[in-house]
Amino acid sequence: MQTVSSLGITRPATIDGRVIAVGASTGGTEALKALLVPLPASLPPIVIVQHMPAMFTESFARRLDGLCVLNVREARHGDVLEPGCAYLAPGHSHLQLARLGGRLSCALSQDEPVNRHRPSVEVLFRSVAELVGARAIGVMLTGMGKDGGTGMRAMRDAGAYNFAQDEASATVFGMPKEAIALGGVDEVLPLSRIPERLLARVALLRPN
Numbered sequence: 001m002q003t004v005s006s007l008g009i010t011r012p013a014t015i016d017g018r019v020i021a022v023g024a025s026t027g028g029t030e031a032l033k034a035l036l037v038p039l040p041a042s043l044p045p046i047v048i049v050q051h052m053p054a055m056f057t058e059s060f061a062r063r064l065d066g067l068c069v070l071n072v073r074e075a076r077h078g079d080v081l082e083p084g085c086a087y088l089a090p091g092h093s094h095l096q097l098a099r100l101g102g103r104l105s106c107a108l109s110q111d112e113p114v115n116r117h118r119p120s121v122e123v124l125f126r127s128v129a130e131l132v133g134a135r136a137i138g139v140m141l142t143g144m145g146k147d148g149g150t151g152m153r154a155m156r157d158a159g160a161y162n163f164a165q166d167e168a169s170a171t172v173f174g175m176p177k178e179a180i181a182l183g184g185v186d187e188v189l190p191l192s193r194i195p196e197r198l199l200a201r202v203a204l205l206r207p208n
Contacts (some may be wrong), residue, residue, distance in 0.1 A: 027170065040070075141165045
């Protein structure tokens with residue numbers, strides 16, 4: 001059995017529950033391009049928080065979509081996560097995972113900023129830890145501050161496997177450094193090596 005997605009793409013009706021969660025801030029627009037462009041369309045869904053004003057996130061998602069084999073879009077409340085798709089948090093709302101009819105979906109909220117940010121990487125990563133656990137992979141890219149560090153540790157504690165961009169390749173090492181210091185990271189890598197290692201770890205993830 002197959003379904004037709006909101007993007008007009010035919011997908012399997014059964015979703016295996018695996019998710020890749022990505023956080024980024026300062027320098028993240030170029031880092032996300034370097035991460036996503038090499039990735040194939042066969043990947044599990046990707047959910048992304050990039051600290052960015054609301055007026056820019058939709059156009060940034062469209063730019064990435066034009067560069068990637070993956071389908072990249074600004075996340076909308078209630079979007080059901082589909083393989084081969086990447087969902088970018090809009091600049092005005094937190095992005096979390098939710099269950100919708102037994103499937104994973106995007107849930108947006110305009111709750112108070114967390115770590116001075118909305119969207120916050122912390123909010124996304126904690127929801128991934130809670131709903132996906134060991135079927136998740138986390139990626140922390142360049143960024144100023146500490147947003148997402150404790151959330152990445154929560155993901156690892158729940159069984160997720162996490163990557164962080166190394167200091168030499170990061171524009172700002174703050175967010176990766178915090179995640180590493182809190183024990184939330186399994187591998188610290190140059191940005192150029194993260195896509196290949198991410199693919200290797202995806203192959204080891206067990207579906208539902």
